[in-house]
Amino acid sequence: MPKVVLFFPETHFNRQEDAWCLPPLSLLAVAAPLVEAGYEVRIVDARRETTAAWNADFARWREYFDLQQETPGAFSSCFGFPLVVRDGAPFARQEITAFLNKAGIETRSIIAGNIARQPALKLYAHRVAGDLPNATRVMRSGFSFGNHQAVDAQARRYVRDQVAAFLKKYGG
Numbered sequence: 001m002p003k004v005v006l007f008f009p010e011t012h013f014n015r016q017e018d019a020w021c022l023p024p025l026s027l028l029a030v031a032a033p034l035v036e037a038g039y040e041v042r043i044v045d046a047r048r049e050t051t052a053a054w055n056a057d058f059a060r061w062r063e064y065f066d067l068q069q070e071t072p073g074a075f076s077s078c079f080g081f082p083l084v085v086r087d088g089a090p091f092a093r094q095e096i097t098a099f100l101n102k103a104g105i106e107t108r109s110i111i112a113g114n115i116a117r118q119p120a121l122k123l124y125a126h127r128v129a130g131d132l133p134n135a136t137r138v139m140r141s142g143f144s145f146g147n148h149q150a151v152d153a154q155a156r157r158y159v160r161d162q163v164a165a166f167l168k169k170y171g172g
Contacts, residue, residue, distance in 0.1 A: 043149040046149035047149060050081070051147060053153075054147075057160045058163075061163070063089075063172070064172060080108065081144055081147040096166055105158075114139045
């Protein structure tokens with residue numbers, strides 16, 4: 001069973017205090033020559049290729065998931081492929097992510113959906129405009145799995161097949 005993705009622990013995303021996680025200076029020193037050599041272009045191209053492939057694969061399951069679409073004129077390179085379990089789906093985010101994690105596919109909740117609910121925000125003066133229902137839905141029902149440059153066709157197929165196996169019990 002392939003290991004599909006590597007993420008930071010959840011605690012890095014749900015900040016209880018004002019903190020920053022920066023890479024060691026040695027990593028920055030290693031990255032500079034790679035950028036000059038055009039390595040970052042290959043990374044972006046690989047991520048965009050994987051995103052396009054998964055969007056095509058997951059389009060058949062739109063009754064269960066909302067897929068993120070790139071804004072026209074934008075150029076993104078997501079490190080995670082996001083899905084939002086639709087309201088009315090016969091399963092919750094926790095069910096599919098538990099299934100995928102057990103299959104060796106690491107998932108992460110999309111906790112930044114509603115930044116107003118992050119504990120660290122209490123440390124700053126701010127205002128919230130309205131209830132933010134869409135942001136709350138993304139936070140409650142969204143998750144992602146890895147979309148880095150090392151995810152190849154075999155790994156994409158494995159993820160797709162595992163999602164298909166999970167959805168089979170719901171007729172998907």
